[in-house]
Each structure stands twice: as structure tokens, then as C-alpha cells.
Amino acid sequence: MTEISASAASGAGAVSSGRAAPRGGAAEGSVEEIREGETAAGGPATAPVDERLPLGKLFVFGLQHVLVMAAAPIASVFMMAKALGFAPDLTINLLSATFILCGLGTLLQSLGPRGVGARLPFVMLPGGAPIVLFILIAQQTDLQTAAGAVLLTGAAYFVFLPLFRCCLRFFPALVVGTMLLLVSINLIKVSGLLITGSPGTPGFAQPLNIVLAFATILFTVLFSRLLTGLWRQLSILLGLVAGTFVAFALGAVHSAPIPLWPLVSVPSFLPFGVPKFDVVAALPLIIFSVISMVEATGQTVAISETVGKEIDQKRDVPKTIRGDAVMSLLGGLFGTSLIVTSGENIGVVRATGVRSRFVTVCSGLILVVFGLLAPLTKVVSLVPEAVVGGTGVIVFAIVGVMGIDMLRRADLRNHANMYILAVALCVGLLPIVIPGMYSNFPPNVRMLLGNGVAMGAITAALLNYFFFHLGRKGATDAPADPH
Template sequence: MPRHPVDEFRPLSRLVPFGLQHVLVMAAAPISSVFLVAKTLDLAPDLTVRLLSATFVLAGIGTLVQSFGPWRIGARLPFVMLPGGAPVILFLAIAQEHGVRTAVGAVILTGAFYFLALPLFSRLLRFFPGIVIGTMIVLVGVTLIKSGAQLITGKPSSPGFGDPRHLLLGLATIAFTVLLHRFLRGMARQLAVVLGLVAGTALAAALGELRFDGFGSELVTLPTPFPFGPPEFDVLAAIPLLIFALASMAEATGQTVLNAEVVGKEIDVRRDAPRTIRGDGLISLIGGFFGTSLMVTSGENIGIVRMTGVRSRYVTVVAGVVLVVIGLFAPFARVIDAIPPSVVGGTAVVVFGVIAVMGVQMLRDYDLSDHRNLLVVAVPLGLGLMPVLVPGIYDQLPPTASIVLESGVAVGAASAAVLNALFHHLRKTERSEDTVAA
């Protein structure tokens, strides 16, 4: 019986460039998350380097776990793992209010919570059919597009917001990617994303926008256990991260379905989504012992798989190895960090736009002229886009409620599941009761 394309081992001459493409597109996430933590908590340079090393190494190990899927941990799909954006903000909020060691303890508690809550969550997966997951994927794509755009422009309150040079680099990178995909053929076309990023970086060099700084002179760096000291455990302080874990499980479910659809592999959601979630939980649990925030599967690389058409999970195996190497050898991270955020943002906008379109494709399988399906999609999209389009809309609410509601993906996923149950599952129950009464 022939192997499925996702399980095929390709020649290294093909695996390596495609693996590097995944790494280059997503490498900004671990670097930016570590420097956000370092700047907010005023960490010493050597501690920042060790934290960056741990983040890259764990992202690499997590990518290998998701790609290989040993012992029912990991999806055996081409996934890459990253420190999540929302978990980093939650980690910092806990650290500022209760101390960094309590924040580390919260990460460890949340990693364990994934495994404790998974049996109950698995029973709820029937409430996450394609119409719910498609809606969630659209929200994921739109939310990520905003993140990519902010890499180009900066945040509205930041100095230099909307700098024309940065706009030029971001838009030029998008144009390079599109033109390369249009005119190249074969393997070169499949590498259009990374070639567009390289072209954008070359333009940045010509404009004097490349900078090599911020990492010191270390050649080899090793992750250090408990870099902040022994963790402190406070369940109440950990509640924001515990709540996020539930939303993360729903998002991981959607990403598993989408990834499987992109590579053309039939899966059992009730069996395979928990494998993805176990991988997230395990790497997050280990990460807590090395001072990182939660690590989650990334939707970014699914867009790359869709654009390239290269479905082998061994591509992300290579990406995982590269991430570990970057984590151990500081000069590699220094080179990647030299790529301007606006160039990475231009690449990200293309990839994230592809993700949003894939969500729309999933919704095409459902009859949206049926008012029930229409509301299951429309209301969650509205609720999920509110915090994206109107930042700070929930700032007047209590902090925990505000943090949860600010996650448009979490709100959209939860409301879509509830509405789907209301219009479809509850209706079936009512019909069966009417039949018995008759």
C-alpha cells in the first residue's frame, strides 16, 4: 500500500529549503516574545539570551513531537510550535501582579491542566463540526493578518507608526512573493514565500534597514532550568492561563482539521485533535521549567503548506531541527533577528490571508442560505471581530473577563459551538421528544 504524501520522506535537497522556509516565516514570533518579556520585566542580557535559547529549543522539540507523534502525543502532521502571543501577555500580567516565579508556576499548572481537562474536552468535540471550525479558522486568519500588518506598521501608539519606509518594505515583500509565485516554476515556485522574504531583505539592506545587535557575543547558549528561581504555585493567579488553555484546545482542534484537509489526510477528530493538544500541553509543561510561556501549534505554517503543496511532515521535522540549532547557537538567531519586522510582516500577511481563505473554503460545504447555518457563522464572526476591529473594547471589565473576551478566536469558537448546539443538536432533541409524545 503506497504511503500517504504526508508520510513520505523526500530527498534532503528538497526537505532542507522547505524546512528553512517554515523557520524564516515564523522565527519573528519567538524573538519578539522573548524581547517583550525581557523589556517588560527588565531582565539582564545574559538571562534574555538563555530565555531565547530555551524558547527556540522548545519550539524545535515541540515541532518534532507534533511531526513524529510518539506515544499518541503529537498530530503526525506538518505542524510548527511557537510561543503564543496571548499567553505571553497573560504571563506578563501574572508576573507583574504576583511575581515572575508565580507566572512560571502558572505555566506549569496550565501545562498539567491540558492533560486533566482533555478527557472532558474530547467529549465536547462533537459540538465542533466543520461549520464551527471553518468560522474559527476565518477568525484565526483575520486576527493573524492584523498581527502581520502591525509588524509592518508598528502598533498605533508606538513611535514611527506607519513609517513610509517600513510600508514600502512590507508591500514590496508582498509584491515580490506574488510575482515570484506567478512567474517561477517547479520547486522555485514552491519556495516563493521564502524567496519573497529574501528579496524583501535584500531591499531592506539596500535601504540600510538591516541591524545586527541585541544578542551579545556568545557563540553557544544552553537553556537553563528555573532561570527565575524556584516556581511558586497559585491556582487563583493562574486562572487567566487556565481559561486560555480551554480556548487553545478549541483552536488546536480547528488547526488539526485544517492541516489534515490541506495535506489530504482523513482523520478522526476525536482521536487526532487530542494528540495535538497533548503535544501543546507537554511542551508547555516542560517550557515552564525553563521559564518560557505556553507553547502552542502555529497556524502560520499551515498556510505555507497550502501555498507550496509540499505535504510531507518531514519538512517540519527539518524545521524542528533547525529551530533547535538556532536555540543552541546564538549567531543564527542574530542573523534571523536582522531581518526587519516589516519584511517578515509582508510575508506573514500573504500566509495569513491564505489561512483565512481556507476557512472560507471549509464554510462552502455548508448551505448558508439556511438561516440556522447563517447565524452559526455570522454571529461568531461579529463577536470575534469586535476586539480585533475595536481594540480595548473590554478594558472597563474586570481584568480576567477582559483578557478572555479580547481573544476574538476564543469568543468566536465558543459562540459558534453554542449556536451550533442550539440550532442543530437541541433541535434534534426536541424532534425526538415530539416523536415520543406523538
């Protein structure tokens, strides 16, 4: 669950020089885009990303983001509980902590106080790969060591960040667009597994689940086509609700009575006891922190272009990474794995055209309330996975479209650009389409090579350096963009 986007526009060359250019073309009902610092009608203008919508709109748009991403924290906690044999009380405690931390992280990234957080409409989630690594560390050592590994990794972000910041010029539009396309394919696969279940498990590819997923997609498309204004912008949320109603009518919603007690669930501090710090045991998660920085770069460029905000990569990408670091440190203190910025909501922003970061501020508040009120968390968990998967595949496919849109900036008739994209896609897609490809490699190597998104992005960045920087004195930017 991992968790990344961009749109085409003029000013493409700005990306390769470390600045993401704003763009227009938002969906109907969105506010006209005005750059920060400009004036309209003789007065100071409010950029769309900083627009404060009416409270009612903030709530429904914020809820839309929450419902699209809610499956990730629920699934991550249940996966940990099943693998590590947690008692029901501990599972509920960790579910509460995960929702609250996701909410606080979303607030941090959206508000961005004191250079921590991007001031962009991001949501934060427990990363899929970090959850698996947390489980493996706990199984090989103990839960205290796993919690300590999360804390060490949170600190590692701050250690690696200055060096990583110097490498950001090697991530032009061609590299970021490749990353977005790979992210989209990977997330579509994850959502597809919500629809079908894993191969070889009971109930795999049940026709009812597939029908529910396609019904959800159909409703979303119909609402987007037939509705206008605010209602069109809510087409993703309405499609998810309509799909849930269909599931309920067909008996696919397991509507057991929701216990109202305990009403409030407060997460425990250090639920596994005092952390143990073992750098060797933490190494897989520490390595992942570098991969996470690469992903955060693509996410920051993508969402900034989606909302029409010009950024400086060397200044603004580290803000996103600092937010990931702070929330991961908190995750280690409250029993979760790394809490990182997610690309899951970028497709929602692009599809709706609602670019205000205060929408995700509202999403963060909703997540905190969900975490504190145990019955609400259980209600959200009733939405069938097939319906969530149907919503996910269309949202994440939009992320892929945005990646393709960004790739159009690069002249793919150029010999170097063609090879950069082709090889990066090969390296990135192979572990996605052949999951066990690196199963016989050492664990740490397997973790790195098996992350198709990270490997594709790293390959593209290295080849971009090889073709456009290596041996060229004074070269500062890869001519990967035609402008």
C-alpha cells in the same frame, strides 16, 4: 502571535461527523495525493504527509517555515525582557530556550510518538496571549509564581482533555471555517503591526516600512507566477529573501557586527528559581488552556485537510493537545510561557503544496540548532520586521481563503447556518477591530471576551448546538454541511 485552516473538497460531511476528509488540488510540484492504505502500481502507497523528501529539499522547505515564524519567539522574549527588566544574559538564555522548545515541540507534533503529537506538519510557538498573561502574573506576584502558573496550566490540559474530547462533535465544518476566518483576520492584524508599528509609537506607519512590506508581497507573487516546480514552492522564502535584500539596499537593515562569542547557548533549568504554585494567580492561564484547545481543534482539522489526511477528531485532536500540554510543562521548567501549536505555517503548506511532515521535522531541528548557536539567532533577528510582516500577511490571508473554502460546504441559505455564521463573526470580529472594547470588564472576563478567535468559535459551536442538537433526541451531528 497566536496562533490556525482548511480547504474545500468532497467529503465535507465527514468533518461534521468527526472525520476530516482528504482533498486534492495541491500546488504544482507536489506529490499526487494517495490515501493511506491504498495501493498504486500494485504496491503500497506513501501518503503525501508521510513522504520522505531528499535531504536538500527538506532543508530548504524546513528553513522556509522557520523564517516565516521566527519573529514570534524573538518578539515574545524581547517583550518579556522589556516588561520584566531582564538582564541581557537572561534574555539571551530565554531566547535560546524558546527556540529550542519550539523546535522540540515541532518535532513532537510532526513525529507524534506514543499518542503525543498529531503526526502532521505543525510548528509550535509561544502563544501571544499566554506571554501577556505570564507578564501580568509576574508583575502582580513574582517570576517563580508565573513559572508555577505555566506548570499548573500544562497539567490542566490533561485534566480538561477528556471532557473537551466529548464536545468535539459540536465542531462541524461551519464552526471550524468560522474559526479559520477569524484566525486569519487576527493574524493579518498582528503581521500588519509588524509593518507599521503600534499607533502612537515613534516611527508608526513609516512609508519605507510599508514599501518594504509591499515589495516582499510583490516578489512573492512574481516568484509564484513566473517560477515552476521546486522554485515555485519556495516562492515565500524567496520573497522574504528578496525583501531583505531590498531593505539592505535601502539601509533598513541594522547590520551591527554579530558577536561570535558565546558560540553555544545552553538554556538554564528553572532560571527563576523553584516555582511557586498559586492556583488563583494561575487562573487566567488555566482559562486560556480551554481556549487553546478550541484553537487546536481548528488547526488540526485544517492542516489534516490541507495535507490530504483523513482523521478522526476524537482520536487525533487530543494528540495535538497532549503535545501542547507536554511542551507547556517544559516551558514552565525553562522560563517561557505556554508553547502551543501554531496556525502560522498552515498557509505555507497550502501555498507550497509540500505536505510532508518531515519538512517540519527538519524545521524543528533547525530551530534547535538556532537555539544552541547564539550567533545564528542574532542573524535571523536582523530580518526587518516590515519584511516579515509582508510575508506574514500573504501567508495568513491564505489561511482565511481556506476558511472561506470550508464555509462553502455549509448551505448558507439555510436560516440556521446563516445566523450561526453572522453572530459568530460579530462576536469574533468586534474585539479584533475594537481592541479596547472590553477594557472595563474584570480581568478574567476581559481575557475571555477579548479573544475574538476563541469567542467566535465558541459562539458558533454553542449556536450549532442550539439550532441542531438542543431538544432533538438521538441527534448526533449538526447538518451544517450540505453533504
